[in-house]
Amino acid sequence: MKSIFLFSLIPLLGMCEPDKPLHDTSQETNLLPVKQQKPDTATFGAGCFWCTEAVFSQLDGVISVTSGYSGGTTKNPAYDEVCTGLTGHAEVVRIVFDTTRISFDELLQVFWTMHDPTSLNRQGADQGTQYRSVIYFHDESQREKAIAQKTALDNSGIYGKPVVTEISPAGSFYPAEETHQDYYSRNSTAPYCRIVIEPKTEKIKKLFAEKLKK
Numbered sequence: 008m009k010s011i012f013l014f015s016l017i018p019l020l021g022m023c024e025p026d027k028p029l030h031d032t033s034q035e036t037n038l039l040p041v042k043q044q045k046p047d048t049a050t051f052g053a054g055c056f057w058c059t060e061a062v063f064s065q066l067d068g069v070i071s072v073t074s075g076y077s078g079g080t081t082k083n084p085a086y087d088e089v090c091t092g093l094t095g096h097a098e099v100v101r102i103v104f105d106t107t108r109i110s111f112d113e114l115l116q117v118f119w120t121m122h123d124p125t126s127l128n129r130q131g132a133d134q135g136t137q138y139r140s141v142i143y144f145h146d147e148s149q150r151e152k153a154i155a156q157k158t159a160l161d162n163s164g165i166y167g168k169p170v171v172t173e174i175s176p177a178g179s180f181y182p183a184e185e186t187h188q189d190y191y192s193r194n195s196t197a198p199y200c201r202i203v204i205e206p207k208t209e210k211i212k213k214l215f216a217e218k219l220k221k
Contacts (some may be wrong), residue, residue, distance in 0.1 A: 045106040046070060049114050050077060050143035050177050052097040053122040054130025058204045059100045061191035062121045062211050067220045068109030073101045074190070075182040077143055078173075083181055092135045099143065101180050111149055113218065115156050118142070120214060121207050124160070124172045131203060143177040150174065 053059045056074040064072045076089050079096030089096045104114065122130055124140045144150040153174045161170050182188075191204050212219060 043107070044070075046103055047106050047111065048145050048177075049102045049104065049111060049149070050099050050145070050180065051102070051114075051118050052077070052099040052139060052141035052143075053118060054098070054138045054140075055133050055203070056098040056100055056183065056187065057190040057199070058130075058207050059098075059121070060189070061204050061208050062117065063100060063102050063114070064189075064192075065208060065211060065220060066104075066109060066114075066117065066215070066218050068105045068107075068218075069220075070103040070105055072103075073182050074187045075099060075101060075180050077101075077178060077180050078141065078175065082179075086184055086187065089137050090135070092137055096137060096181075097139050097141050098137050098183075099141065099180070101182075109218065111152055112156075115142075115152060117211060117215060117218075119156065119160060121211060124157075124170045125166045125168045127171045139173060140171060141173040141175065143175055145177045150176075 051059060051063075060072045060074050063069055075098075076084050076094075076096035077099045079089070079094040081088060081094035081096070084094045084096055088094050089098065102114065104111075122140060126140070128134065128136045128139050130138050130140075142149075142153045144153055157170050157172055157174065160166070191200050191208070194200050195205075
């Protein structure tokens with residue numbers, strides 16, 4: 008019930024104007040030539056990037072999702088280095104999306120729903136600063152929308168504890184090694200994928216069915 012309420016809470020509170028109506032326009036927009044797309048970029052950290060990539064890759068209007076590292080001090084970090092927590096990086100995904108088909112507000116709704124934004128430096132069994140909940144905004148509009156939605160969730164009291172999601176300007180982004188790209192689609196029968204990732208993707212399929220790729 009909490010997930011359903013969370014999904015409905017954000018648009019009802021009216022803390023920011025949606026970029027477009029929340030109706031399925033896939034039949035119209037799929038016919039648009041590529042040159043009419045209006046791409047934008049979002050960067051989110053919500054625990055293990057294998058999970059985050061799998062979730063956002065399902066959404067209609069998402070052009071690409073790349074797993075990588077942001078928010079640290081080491082240049083070109085390797086996965087093993089990030090896992091130590093010493094580089095300061097978070098595991099994130101960089102999402103390129105078509106704003107004529109999905110809005111940043113809608114991406115945020117999925118972001119809050121797919122993980123626990125009150126869990127500090129941890130999602131499930133994945134623990135460490137590299138798994139922190141974070142939104143790296145790319146412009147002032149994204150910053151305002153992220154703050155507005157976070158504030159609305161806190162004020163709602165739905166979690167019973169504060170939302171700890173970091174909201175910071177986007178900086179250097181380093182794509183993760185090839186073995187981490189499209190991880191779920193290539194390893195869907197692996198235990199981690201079945202136990203940890205699949206429940207997240209199924210949850211989003213149920214709550215955001217109208218926004219899934221056909």
